[in-house]
Amino acid sequence: MIRNGISQTLALEIEKRTKINVFGCYQCGKCSAGCVFSYLMDTPPHLLMRLIQLDMREKALSSNTFWGCGACVTCSFRCPREIDVLRVINTVRSIAIEERVLSRNNSLKDVPIFNEIFMNNIIGNEHVNEFLLGANFNLKSLKFFKDISLLPVLYKKDKLTARKKASTRNIKKIVEGLKGNNGI
């Protein structure tokens, strides 16, 4: 891949952002063996590491590994080479988002929808409003009746009201700063 006139591999790009050297991985597979979410992934964590090592850029960026990841930290924790695999997974996701690469597998299509709603929720409120999070998710993912049976009990047990909207707008400012910086 040519960026700014210089050829740059995916491994190098990850190293620049995180200082993690993916060539330390010797493919033992412990990360994937311990991953409770790997059954959701077309490319389990150790295979994603291999794709990066081989610079199979498109294949890595269009995998659904990072949409299936629940960030439970088991992979990084158990890596005998002490590679922060979760950070690598997240960095690949960031690059995929920046380059607008679409996932080649559609089974986790609601996860990016959820993430976007989550971000908008905290940008608007400075904190999470769980009711709005659920309601907006149902609207955007066209699952209008999801969890609707939980609503009466959530209401009755006062689990829907949230902290008062904060007066500060720090998160909004940061996100705007990042946008100006060629960020998200």
Add this chain to the structure above:
Amino acid sequence: MEYSYYPGCSLKSSSKDYAESVKQVSDKLGITLIELSNWACCGASVSHIPEESLSLALPALTIAEADKYSRDIVASCAACFNRLKSTHLLLGKYPEKKIETEKLIGKNLSVKINVKHFLEVLFEEVKDWDSIIIKKLKGLKVACYYGCLLTRPNDMIKDGKSEDPRMMDNLMEKLGAASIDWPFKTECCGTSFGLSKPEVVLKLSGRILRSAKKSGAECIVVACPLCHSNLDLRQSQIEKYNNLKFDLPVFYFPELAALALGIDYRNLLLDKHIVDPMPLLRRKDLI
């Protein structure tokens, strides 16, 4: 001792019961938690945030706010604790990340104050439980569920055994309960997939509930509002999905500490739980 308290979003909405139990127990023990006035969401999970600089900037806002008071930060949500502490450690390790983050939030960071979970605070502050316990939790069989973020990576709670943490088990035993040995104490419950792909939670949390039940637990004890939601609020969905019956109440650890310390159960908002814990507590003569 005085701490800066970071309650986080869930404790202000879906987990007011957790918030209340933390307050009751800290009041009783003379632990002063002073809520930060200007806190912002920590980002909850790195998976929700599109890029790393933002996932560091969000907790950094709170760390900068806490810097003003030079008191350690205490969080009771495992995710808040993990995000704050991971950020704190990463910014300490990589000076250029610290500079980048400071620029992004427009504030300086000292990275000197510590981040602690309320479980650690209880451990450090109370040396002699025997002398303050009013009612031992005798005969209560509990499965201590740590989830992911309390113990991973290695440098989260100061326990020393991340694959088989003991801190909550030790606390429960000091309170007089019997903590059972079981294999799922640090397996993930499915986190926020409850919204984006519910079958994941029904499957993963189903395994946890099944293992706790099979190991003889009468209830589960947690230290995270999302673990609580998945195991308690969604327990009936999980039962249907797996065609099993669990009927396992899920407590936050300070709720059980409060009962042992003689705090009136009516002050604890236990009625917010979905799986009713009252029959079990009555059966064990704890209320």
